[in-house]
Amino acid sequence: AQSVTQLGSHVSVSEGALVLLRCNYSSSVPPYLFWYVQYPNQGLQLLLKYTTGATLVKGINGFEAEFKKSETSFHLTKPSAHMSDAAEYFCAVSDLDYGGSQGNLIFGKGTKLSVKP
Amino acid sequence: NAGVTQTPKFRVLKTGQSMTLLCAQDMNHEYMYWYRQDPGMGLRLIHYSVGEGTTAKGEVPDGYNVSRLKKQNFLLGLESAAPSQTSVYFCASSYNPGTGSPDTQYFGPGTRLTVL
Numbered sequence: 001a002q003s004v005t006q007l008g009s010h011v012s013v014s015e016g017a018l019v020l021l022r023c024n025y026s027s028s029v030p031p032y033l034f035w036y037v038q039y040p041n042q043g044l045q046l047l048l049k050y051t052t053g054a055t056l057v058k059g060i061n062g063f064e065a066e067f068k069k070s071e072t073s074f075h076l077t078k079p080s081a082h083m084s085d086a087a088e089y090f091c092a093v094s095d096l097d098y099g100g101s102q103g104n105l106i107f108g109k110g111t112k113l114s115v116k117p
Numbered sequence: 118n119a120g121v122t123q124t125p126k127f128r129v130l131k132t133g134q135s136m137t138l139l140c141a142q143d144m145n146h147e148y149m150y151w152y153r154q155d156p157g158m159g160l161r162l163i164h165y166s167v168g169e170g171t172t173a174k175g176e177v178p179d180g181y182n183v184s185r186l187k188k189q190n191f192l193l194g195l196e197s198a199a200p201s202q203t204s205v206y207f208c209a210s211s212y213n214p215g216t217g218s219p220d221t222q223y224f225g226p227g228t229r230l231t232v233l
Contacts, residue, residue, distance in 0.1 A: 009157065034220075034221075036224075041227075042227070043224035043225050044209075044224040045224070046222075049220065049221065090160065104150075104165060105160075107160045107161075108159055109157055109158060
């Protein structure tokens with residue numbers, strides 16, 4: 001069964017500093033991996049996803065993530081944090097079974113990112 | 118194009134009361150989902166549907182029922198609310214067969230439910 005572990009429930013960085021949010025997964029099939037962002041009192045918005053192909057995936061708002069199969073990781077990075085990046089970030093893996101179709105997502109518990117001025 | 122909408126946005130219930138949460142999407146998506154979000158728990162799947170007239174249980178289905186009578190709507194029912202069902206509920210949808218792949222889910226803004 002698929003699972004997701006996000007290391008660190010709360011990460012704090014200074015404005016302009018590197019953002020690194022960690023995600024490790026387990027999956028019995030080649031995974032589809034996702035990062036979603038949730039701003040206060042809002043729903044989740046897709047930041048980026050990895051399905052197949054290039055392992056470095058670029059998303060919205062300057063974020064990117066790299067799929068590393070050997071490390072079973074999909075860490076999210078942004079070179080320079082902005083105040084507007086303060087939000088909760090969720091990593092997710094899909095239990096899409098090739099040949100199946102549900103696309104159910106298994107979410108990590110989330111990481112709250114704070115950005116200090 | 119409103120995307121995914123949820124009604125109501127907020128609700129307070131007393132233990133034992135019933136209610137229905139409505140989710141609507143205008144993207145011609147085949148799949149729809151109901152999640153609950155609790156602090157420190159991430160999102161957990163309650164029920165989902167892969168097409169009109171079909172539903173299936175997710176990770177935490179107990180105490181909830183769902184119906185998908187129309188493709189664009191997915192209803193979540195609480196027959197006898199309990200304090201443990203206090204949560205924020207999110208609906209999501211995915212997969213337009215003509216244009217998209219099943220993997221990306223689009224989320225509604227959420228319903229904040231408190232059960233006293």
